[in-house]
Amino acid sequence: MSIQITSPAFTEGNPIPRKYTCDAEDASPPLAWSGVPAEAKSLALVVDDPDAPVGTWVHWVFYNLPASLTGLTEGLAKTPAVEGLGIQGTNDFRRTGYGGPCPPRGKPHRYFFKLYALDALLSLPPGASKADLEKAMRGHILAQGQLMGIYSR
Numbered sequence: 001m002s003i004q005i006t007s008p009a010f011t012e013g014n015p016i017p018r019k020y021t022c023d024a025e026d027a028s029p030p031l032a033w034s035g036v037p038a039e040a041k042s043l044a045l046v047v048d049d050p051d052a053p054v055g056t057w058v059h060w061v062f063y064n065l066p067a068s069l070t071g072l073t074e075g076l077a078k079t080p081a082v083e084g085l086g087i088q089g090t091n092d093f094r095r096t097g098y099g100g101p102c103p104p105r106g107k108p109h110r111y112f113f114k115l116y117a118l119d120a121l122l123s124l125p126p127g128a129s130k131a132d133l134e135k136a137m138r139g140h141i142l143a144q145g146q147l148m149g150i151y152s153r
Contacts, residue, residue, distance in 0.1 A: 061089025
């Protein structure tokens, strides 16, 4: 089963606006989705850049979002818990919450916004890493979807 994920800020394969990068406000972009299975108990979101020089760079880890949620507004707080939404992990900038695209100068990097529908709430504390999340999600993924945007300097 596939989740359709979109953003009013950018479309699949196109540039992510500067506002959502380290070169400006570093605000999380607005997201919307559909196709979450009725039996889902929670959602998890991972944003990463597989084109980083050091290997895949994690920009956002967000989990235990309500399964009934159909999107996120822009500019979410960079706190361990976001009231009514879920728990944020630690990104590869060693900070909580969203860390926007910040590639070295050169060719565009790809940023994948990956949403997972899960059959459980996860027993993870705030600040979990992508690896922690992936381990906890094993065997619990009902559906997933992704949106890819690009950014270069």
